[in-house]
């Protein structure tokens with residue numbers, strides 16, 4: 095077996111890694127070989143928040159019980175909790191700053207000041223306006239949208255009270271949050287307070303620090319991320335199932351290839367529009383290319399895939415490899431998960447790397463800023479640069495012959511519709527099938543890739559184990575793309591991979607056993623779907639009562655920790671793989687892994703063996719089934735969902 | 743439906759379930775099924791919110807929270 099085969103289970107990735115190695119091109123995979131993780135840093139036993147340190151506090155090999163303290167007297171528990179909280183602050187800030195950009199664009203759209211953008215989804219506008227307590231009777235869309243945008247923007251700077259979306263959660267969950275003092279006030283306030291409380295000499299009680307980390311994470315999941323998802327849906331449309339293709343084989347040798355990489359769907363939406371413009375098409379022909387091939391990477395890919403069926407080139411660890419094909423004329427990047435290494439790979443080829451956000455530049459890359467006022471002009475400018483760059487290919491193009499059909503776009507509204515039809519839309523059939531035992535439970539498997547664990551292997555091993563055991567999986571982000579490449583996101587995957595109970599339900603409804611819900615901010619869709627299941631009834635009265643679990647087997651980013659923390663605080667048992675950032679402190683780990691179950695009815699677990707991790711999730715699901723009195727399946731007649739929909 | 747053949751299998755709890763097996767219709771969405779487009783008027787839209795999304799937008803629906811207060 096070549097050493098590259100050990101690094102990824104994806105054929106396209108392995109082929110391009112071999113090419114990169116032969117051509118001496120540095121990638122995250124080769125750099126990871128050269129840099130081993132710091133053994134102190136990996137367990138977060140290092141504090142460097144003041145100039146009396148850095149204080150490194152690893153366990154003494156000779157005396158493991160020896161108390162470890164920094165120069166200021168900070169205990170290892172304080173140090174580890176502070177580091178953990180700061181990561182969550184960064185993750186929550188990332189999703190929420192994405193949300194802020196979306197809200198500002200939304201307001202410009204409502205005022206008619208964002209080129210080409212319109213309010214596409216009136217139904218969702220009305221729903222979110224009702225959430226925000228906005229009067230809708232007799233008012234036109236524009237008016238409602240302006241008020242909604244302004245109110246949404248206030249959620250960031252609010253100093254007192256509660257975030258509006260908190261009231262969408264199950265009532266029992268809201269009570270738990272209030273009891274422990276973790277209901278977020280304003281999104282920015284919670285992030286700032288973490289930075290203050292983790293400054294030298296402020297909050298020095300690990301449980302108290304973690305409490306604020308929880309409040310901040312909730313401000314992400316039930317705040318920033320939810321605002322992003324909802325306002326993006328209003329502007330660009332709530333996703334419905336759409337057929338697309340995935341993996342690096344979607345690149346086309348005879349076409350101008352443009353990859354949109356990053357997270358905010360604003361410019362990518364306009365690149366889709368611009369790529370269909372007659373002027374752009376004419377220029378493409380003139381350059382001798384057979385068309386413009388727009389493809390996505392990371393969460394930008396998820397956004398344009400689920401709304402337009404735009405092909406997805408791959409997930410996080412494939413970003414540099416896409417350029418190694420030698421076929422990419424332009425890659426645009428906005429914010430989050432973009433490796434600086436992209437620029438040196440681009441320089442090996444003719445590829446132009448273009449940064450497009452005013453918040454992120456990469457040394458050496460071109461910078462063309464996106465502003466909603468002239469966004470379509472910017473999109474056309476970028477495509478023209480790509481067309482001009484097409485004749486400049488310097489190397490033989492190599493595109494691996496790997497791509498796969500993928501069905502994406504399962505918003506919670508669409509799941510509701512698919513289960514019951516337009517006016518009888520309901521989570522009842524899902525709940526009933528959980529109660530009668532055809533479906534054992536629900537799992538959310540999300541998150542990144544991490545070069546320290548074989549690419550995509552964790553996601554696929556875990557998810558295959560779950561669906562084989564009749565657990566339906568909801569997925570987002572890079573995990574969703576891994577599933578797509580492995581053929582798990584098509585309806586026929588139910589027959590091939592799912593247990594017979596789950597397969598039967600998938601066949602009746604016409605859905606895959608793994609549902610693609612979108613990008614990483616769209617984990618908020620999972621929170622809402624879980625809430626709908628609770629509110630429908632029959633499965634307890636809180637998210638923590640559901641036979642459900644969450645996981646991020648290949649996580650790497652601070653955003654993943656923020657997501658995990660808001661899932662745990664929402665009552666979900668959540669397992670992370672690869673590594674765990676509180677292992678330096680037994681007390682902090684015990685607090686998150688055990689005491690949290692008492693407090694929030696949801697807790698963390700760490701298990702790097704992906705099959706074992708899946709078994710932990712299944713055991714938790716069975717524990718919840720037992721608590722609900724569902725150990726013995728009660729036979730019921732399965733609704734024929736297709737027939738019910740046909741009645742309308 | 744009659745051209746389909748069903749296979750009987752057991753699920754994880756040993757309950758018998760019927761699956762289509764090899765006659766399963768793959769059913770990928772060739773065209774986008776924009777189901778929301780069926781809701782033309784403001785009245786239709788609000789009706790949809792009150793019924794389909796009753797969990798949050800109907801005063802009559804409290805589901806699991808029936809005995810407490812309005813969701």
Ligand code: SF4
Pocket residue numbers: 141142143144145146147148149163164165166167168173294295
């Ligand atoms: S805050 Fe304390 S533990 Fe941290 S670097 Fe300064 S002296 Fe060391």
